[in-house]
Amino acid sequence: MKLGNGTSSIYRLSGKRRNPYIVRKTVGWEIDEETGKAKQKYITIGYAPTKAKGIEMLMEYNQNPYDVEIVKTTFADVYER
Numbered sequence: 001m002k003l004g005n006g007t008s009s010i011y012r013l014s015g016k017r018r019n020p021y022i023v024r025k026t027v028g029w030e031i032d033e034e035t036g037k038a039k040q041k042y043i044t045i046g047y048a049p050t051k052a053k054g055i056e057m058l059m060e061y062n063q064n065p066y067d068v069e070i071v072k073t074t075f076a077d078v079y080e081r
Contacts, residue, residue, distance in 0.1 A: 003055075007062060008045070010054040019047035021054040025061070043068045
């Protein structure tokens with residue numbers, strides 16, 4: 001199944017994993033100084049056990065976007081604040 005433009009991407013990672021599907025979204029582009037080519041910048045929304053769960057995770061994120069960096073906050077970061 002093909003996703004619409006600008007929604008994100010879901011693909012399978014290699015190897016035997018518990019959650020082999022990665023869900024990620026393009027947040028912008030940057031130009032590589034050495035080659036002069038454009039390169040995509042991504043944020044990882046999460047990992048899923050099946051592609052259907054990944055699509056569900058992606059649709060939930062697109063309906064109600066949240067800051068992915070807050071989810072990655074550690075206890076040490078909270079202690080420092």
